[in-house]
Amino acid sequence: DSGVTQTPKHLITATGQRVTLRCSPRSGDLSVYWYQQSLDQGLQFLIQYYNGEERAKGNILERFSAQQFPDLHSELNLSSLELGDSALYFCASSVARGHRGETQYFGPGTRLLVL
Amino acid sequence: AQTVTQSQPEMSVQEAETVTLSCTYDTSESDYYLFWYKQPPSRQMILVIRQEAYKQQNATENRFSVNFQKAAKSFSLKISDSQLGDAAMYFCAYRFSAAGNKLTFGGGTRVLVKP
Numbered sequence: 001d002s003g004v005t006q007t008p009k010h011l012i013t014a015t016g017q018r019v020t021l022r023c024s025p026r027s028g029d030l031s032v033y034w035y036q037q038s039l040d041q042g043l044q045f046l047i048q049y050y051n052g053e054e055r056a057k058g059n060i061l062e063r064f065s066a067q068q069f070p071d072l073h074s075e076l077n078l079s080s081l082e083l084g085d086s087a088l089y090f091c092a093s094s095v096a097r098g099h100r101g102e103t104q105y106f107g108p109g110t111r112l113l114v115l
Numbered sequence: 116a117q118t119v120t121q122s123q124p125e126m127s128v129q130e131a132e133t134v135t136l137s138c139t140y141d142t143s144e145s146d147y148y149l150f151w152y153k154q155p156p157s158r159q160m161i162l163v164i165r166q167e168a169y170k171q172q173n174a175t176e177n178r179f180s181v182n183f184q185k186a187a188k189s190f191s192l193k194i195s196d197s198q199l200g201d202a203a204m205y206f207c208a209y210r211f212s213a214a215g216n217k218l219t220f221g222g223g224t225r226v227l228v229k230p
Contacts, residue, residue, distance in 0.1 A: 002159070033217070043206060045217035058217050088158060094216075104218060106152075106160035 003027065004107035006091050012113045018079040021110045025072055025093030031055065032074040033094075033104060034066055038087035049074055050096075081114045088112075117142045119209050121221035128197045129229050135182075136192045136224045138207030145169075148210045149183065149190045150218065155203040163205070166190065194226070202228045 003026035013019055025032050034046040045058035049068035068074045088111050092104040118141045128134035151163040166174045166183050173181050178195045207221040
């Protein structure tokens with residue numbers, strides 16, 4: 001158990017819908033990262049938050065957004081869902097900003113299926 | 116842009132034997148970090164080992180060791196005395212140590228362990 005929690009574990013929804021994925025980082029970790037794992041794109045970095053502020057952005061679609069709250073939990077919002085958004089979404093956390101090779105600890109993931 | 120390549124989609128090893136997974140990466144940076152993550156059937160991402168590019172010495176964690184060749188931009192993982200629990204997908208990952216804390220992953224290598 002990495003100490004990172006993600007809810008829900010599974011999510012089934014329809015195209016065009018909107019969903020929210022939730023992540024709680026390890027106790028004391030200030031950075032939260034979101035990754036998407038899909039069959040065709042592999043594991044891709046989406047976005048990072050550090051202490052409530054967006055820190056780095058990757059291949060995140062405009063239909064997707066994220067935020068980190070004062071209690072440091074984070075939410076990833078996916079809207080206007082398409083079949084291709086079906087994937088495993090991981091949250092990871094680290095102590096600080098991610099410098100100097102600090103380890104990112106991954107949560108168990110949320111499996112999203114868009115029908 | 117940094118890229119990570121794992122040329123072996125699947126490797127098979129006999130229990131108690133040794134298997135080596137290949138990883139190459141492309142970067143113009145000199146200060147970075149490399150990681151191997153294991154993803155068992157549970158889909159959890161588990162850090163196996165990490166290597167700091169400025170360190171000459173190859174990292175070792177119990178039965179797992181790496182062969183880091185900086186000039187060749189190669190970072191292979193050796194699993195010694197393979198166990199059934201080692202069966203999983205293994206991902207090589209790169210992170211530049213300055214701004215942009217994302218992990219860039221390779222496509223993964225599936226390891227099968229035969230009893």
